[in-house]
Amino acid sequence: MSFLAVEGIAKAYGDGPGATLALAEVTLEVREGELMVVLGPSGCGKTTLLQIVAGLEVPTRGRVLLRGRPIQGWGRERTLVFQEYNLFPWLTAGENVAFGLRLQGMGPGERREAAHRILGRMGLTGFEHLYPHQLSGGMRQRVAIARALAVDPEVLLLDEPFASVDALTRTRLQEELLRIWEEYGKTVLFVTHNIREALLLADRIVVLTARPGRVRACFGLDIPRPRREHLAELASWEERIEREIVIS
């Protein structure tokens, strides 16, 4: 039994002849503790797929199972980090991270401490009292990841989280994500259209076709980390995956 299973998911918007199909048929299995990247061109339904796994969208066909049990709507065992900056603007960084704990009824002192600890792991000590708009884009996404981690989810869903930060920040954030992933041992489902990013992060890469999305190929990557030190292998993988995408 796989940890997280996406079984024959299809998603159509609207109905009748005017309906558009976002996802045709997607099946994938994520192992516990694995970092899986879903790679696909813009508009292939990657975001839709993630929203379905998060329980924010209902699939037209198919189902999602976590530990063999079908998911019921959304829940804090599957937290999502969004592509756009999506922090609560009226809460400080620390309060944002503590938000999920507050929902569970944790007391103010305890959750402040928890938020402080996680923000520290993300390299954001001393920024707890700033509001989101006072932080840089990269910092905001780190706070968003910390917020999603704080409730101790079973699966962390990331929807192109680094798409809107500059290239240098992106590299640092990717390295930090890997460090956090190893430290917390979370199962991660990461969506991107960036081949390089997929290669740097993934245990396995699932390539989706253009809209309507279906699984084109699945690769297991055996390049040791840190992967930046294995440029030749990265390059050959990049070529292979690019070919795969062009054919699709």
Place this chain on the structure above:
Amino acid sequence: MRGLPLLLMVILLWEVLPRLGVLDPVLLPPFDLVAVRAGTLLTSGELLLHAAVSLLRVLAGFALASLVSIPLGIGLGLRPGLRERADLLLAMLRPISPPAWIPLAILWFGIGDRPAVFIIFMGTVLAMLVGVLTATQGVDKRLIKAGFTLGATRRQAVWLIVLPGLLPAIFAQLRVGLGLAWMCVIAAEMVAVRQGLGYMMIQARNLFQTDRVLVGMATVGVMGWLLDLLLRGLERRVLRWREGLEAHELFGRGGDR
């Protein structure tokens, strides 16, 4: 007090124009005479009594209207099904001006405070309701989604995401509503009451005491200003997070381009 020079200029015109005979001093008594009249009304206690009565009516009507319009506006804003059912009625009630409710208010509530409070309520609740409703429709859906995946129930999402997100709009509506309440109270007090600034003014008009009318108007102005100041102070405290986010920071002072 950067607003003071403009105010002083208007007062100066108010003083000079009737004195020079440009305006008839009977129709517009000069400022100093009105000020003297205000002084005697104050020392006799008459002005304070009328002002206090009007203030209480404003606060009562405004509080009732806020208690109804804010929850209802959020509810209708989040439930399109309910909103569609309410739209027609709201659209037809809105054009009815507050004084139009006076006859019914007197028939239903007799004379005294209650019809006045009712008229203020009717004159403010709809505008605030529509304002809150519109703002609720504009709340960022993505923030709610983020809350859901962190484990929020729908109720928690309303209290911890929708409501704080709406606070800037709610404050704007409170200020609009408070202004409207002052407009309504004078109209409401012109009939069927024996106290209040509106009563004082309509009495004065009947006796052709324009100075007393002007004292009444000025009193409304000053009290309205003070209450608005209070609301704005509260707003600044509650919405401290908005500092650094507001559009006016890009315009205004030092804008040399």
